Amino acid sequence: ILTEKNEFLVYGVQTIDGVAVYNINYQMYFDSEGMFRFEGSRIFGEVYICSDVPSKSASAALLVFADDMEGGCEITDLELGYAASLSAPGYTRFSPVWQIEHSGGVTYIDAITLEIFLEL
Secondary structure (H helix, E strand, C coil): CCCCCCEEEEEEEEEEEEEEEEEEEHHHHEEEEEEEEECCCCCCCCCEEECCCCCCCHHHHHHHHHHHCCCCEEEEEEEEEEEEEEEEEEEEEEEEEHHHHEEEEEEECCCCCEEEECCC
């Protein structure tokens, strides 16, 4: 994105093995001399991925989402990714979540418990 000050702004989402971590985002600002500012977060420490419990299917997540919706909406995208949380000092835990993009915004559903989150 080109800003009003002729700077370039790059948004990104961190990934693990090509899978998005929805709540680890960053912004990098560039001008004619290179990058001058970084905002956001990065993954630090040891990584623990919750893979010992199978994830619920996309159809199960969509049924929970449909039960929670009042009125109607158009679903534009559905993707399985991770949500990061600190589990202990120096360790980051990654839990699978479904991200549902729809005409009303974005909703996240825990892919293990099927709990609904509007934000991560």
